[in-house]
Amino acid sequence: MKTLNTKRLTTLALTLAAAMIxxxxxxxxxxxxxxxxxxxxxxxxxxxxxxxxxxxxAAFVSLLRVVLVNVLFGNAASFIYSAAxxxxxxxxxxxxxxxxxxxxxxxxxxxGVSHNIGxxxxxxxILGTDRIVFYLPVLLISGVASGIVVGILGxxxxxRVKP
Amino acid sequence: MKIEKxxxxxxxxxxxxxxxxxxxxxxxxxxxxxxxxEYAVVYIxxxxxxxxxxxxxxxxxxxxxxxxxxxxIRGGKADVIDADCPDRTCVFSHAVDSVGQTIVCLxxxxxxxxxxRGESDVDIELR
Numbered sequence: 424m425k426t427l428n429t430k431r432l433t434t435l436a437l438t439l440a441a442a443m444i445x446x447x448x449x450x451x452x453x454x455x456x457x458x459x460x461x462x463x464x465x466x467x468x469x470x471x472x473x474x475x476x477x478x479x480x481a482a483f484v485s486l487l488r489v490v491l492v493n494v495l496f497g498n499a500a501s502f503i504y505s506a507a508x509x510x511x512x513x514x515x516x517x518x519x520x521x522x523x524x525x526x527x528x529x530x531x532x533x534x535g536v537s538h539n540i541g542x543x544x545x546x547x548x549i550l551g552t553d554r555i556v557f558y559l560p561v562l563l564i565s566g567v568a569s570g571i572v573v574g575i576l577g578x579x580x581x582x583r584v585k586p
Numbered sequence: 587m588k589i590e591k592x593x594x595x596x597x598x599x600x601x602x603x604x605x606x607x608x609x610x611x612x613x614x615x616x617x618x619x620x621x622x623x624e625y626a627v628v629y630i631x632x633x634x635x636x637x638x639x640x641x642x643x644x645x646x647x648x649x650x651x652x653x654x655x656x657x658x659i660r661g662g663k664a665d666v667i668d669a670d671c672p673d674r675t676c677v678f679s680h681a682v683d684s685v686g687q688t689i690v691c692l693x694x695x696x697x698x699x700x701x702x703r704g705e706s707d708v709d710i711e712l713r
Binding site: 498500501504524525526528529532533536546549550551552554555557558559560561563564566567571 | 593594595597598601602605606608609610612613616629631632633672686687688690692693695697699
């Protein structure tokens with residue numbers, strides 16, 4: 424899968440397109456119940472890429488999604504937050520995927536939680552206040568919840584769609 | 587490529603348990619430290635912009651760049667009731683009244699922090 428043949432190129436393009444659509448759909452769901460909590464649906468595409476195409480392609484999908492979605496619908500501030508979350512989540516997922524201790528649900532849970540931690544760190548730096556740490560317990564739980572859902576969905580898609 | 591089976595491993599369960607326990611412990615620590623606040627302090631870009639007594643009902647318009655957030659103090663609680671930021675997370679946030687609780691508006695780099703007495707040399711600042 425290392426050479427850029429037509430099949431890999433189209434699979435990557437489709438996965439990236441799916442990731443962008445998922446981001447768009449998620450942006451339309453307001454987080455009324457708990458402020459600031461998002462489901463992280465786009466991570467389904469990253470998990471899918473990680474389990475079918477490999478770590479390098481998962482990184483490609485994740486990072487390009489952040490850039491494209493923020494260029495199209497976001498602004499400079501939203502870019503920093505999504506980039507911090509995505510990079511954090513990606514590094515943790517790649518590292519633990521390589522370890523091979525966890526299943527897809529565990530990997531995705533780690534991804535969800537580290538995404539939220541990354542965003543808290545970014546918010547702490549940008550807002551210049553450490554008070555946001557009070558959101559950490561809520562964001563840890565929501566990271567676990569969304570991580571489990573995303574892991575199951577990503578795992579099912581990866582098992583059924585063979586690129 | 588090999589696709590792993592979609593079953594929860596023991597490690598997954600332990601991981602989920604550990605994170606949930608950690609969150610619970612943190613939540614307990616944070617909520618045990620809760621005490622009634624005296625001021626709602628507004629920070630913009632990390633710098634104090636205004637300090638308002640929770641005892642005094644007020645409606646404050648906070649100009650942030652080319653936007654605004656509207657902070658209302660009523661019945662000893664502070665709440666952001668309106669804003670023109672894109673996600674409006676601050677508006678959906680619940681009202682706060684205990685020391686350390688915050689309402690955050692990421693797009694406007696604005697935070698409302700509840701503080702107690704003796705955390706600042708400034709007693710009251712009017713704007």
